[in-house]
Amino acid sequence: MRPQDIVILLKIIAKGDNPWQNKDLAAELYISPSEISESLNRSAMAGLIDADQRKKVYRQSLMEFLEHGLHYVFPAIPGTLVTGIYTAHSHPFMQLEFKTESLHYVWPYAKGEVIGLSIQPFYKEQVKAVQEDEQLYLMLALIDVIRVGRVREMKYAVAKLKEMIG
Numbered sequence: 001m002r003p004q005d006i007v008i009l010l011k012i013i014a015k016g017d018n019p020w021q022n023k024d025l026a027a028e029l030y031i032s033p034s035e036i037s038e039s040l041n042r043s044a045m046a047g048l049i050d051a052d053q054r055k056k057v058y059r060q061s062l063m064e065f066l067e068h069g070l071h072y073v074f075p076a077i078p079g080t081l082v083t084g085i086y087t088a089h090s091h092p093f094m095q096l097e098f099k100t101e102s103l104h105y106v107w108p109y110a111k112g113e114v115i116g117l118s119i120q121p122f123y124k125e126q127v128k129a130v131q132e133d134e135q136l137y138l139m140l141a142l143i144d145v146i147r148v149g150r151v152r153e154m155k156y157a158v159a160k161l162k163e164m165i166g
Contacts, residue, residue, distance in 0.1 A: 003074050003122035004031060005039045006066075007129070007140065009048060009057050013165055014135045020055075022069055028132065030125035049085065051077055059165050065114035066143060067158050076147035079118035084109040085127060087119055088148050119144055139164055 011029055012020070022040070026033040026041070043049040043057075048065065050056040076088075084106030089098055104116030109127045121127060130137035142164075146158035 001073065002039065003043055004029075004035070004126075005043055005046075005048075006070070006143065007122050007126060007136075008036060008039045009062055010139045010143075011129075011136055012049075012055070012057050012149075013059065013062075014133060014139065029129045031123065040113060063162055066146065066161060070143065071147050074103065074122070074147065076119045076144060078105060078148060079120070080147070081115055081143050082106060082108045082112075082118040083115055084112040084118065085130075086114060086116070087121075087141045088144035089153050090116060091112075091138065093138055094141065094145065094153070094157075097156060117163070119148065135164070 007029060008025060008031070011025055022033050022036045025031070026036045028037075031039075040049060040054045044051040044054060046065075048058055048062050050058070050094075083102070086092065086095075086104060087107050088094070088105040089100055090104035090106065104114060105119050106112060106114055106116035107121045107127050108118050126140070130140060139161065142157040142161050145153050146161075149157060
């Protein structure tokens with residue numbers, strides 16, 4: 001698995017029942033069509049997506065991986081102060097639930113409007129993609145809570161992800 005595989009699976013879930021092709025995902029995520037294809041192959045081998053059709057995400061398996069394995073496989077170590085957009089517990093949704101007096105977490109983005117500790121996104125163009133899909137943005141921010149959050153925040157993020165992923 002590569003980090004962007006998680007984003008691709010979440011994008012498929014975010015699309016719901018809307019039909020899509022690899023080229024659609026590629027355009028919306030700013031990833032090459034060949035990388036989408038390779039990612040779907042890796043996800044099929046990992047048992048996270050239907051191996052034959054590659055359109056059906058095995059949601060329970062994905063959720064199990066996100067909850068129990070993600071922070072081991074793709075840990076996030078906050079970096080230096082940068083300009084960016086909110087992620088993890090700093091995402092506006094999480095700020096409604098948790099008041100924090102610590103520094104915010106952000107994905108680095110030159111056109112961002114906030115300053116915080118950097119958390120590297122799963123792939124280079126992730127910030128562009130989430131600006132066009134609020135549901136994907138929230139899911140990825142919740143995943144960052146799992147990667148860097150405290151126990152109470154993590155439990156909340158997992159519960160919300162379960163609700164969103166189904």
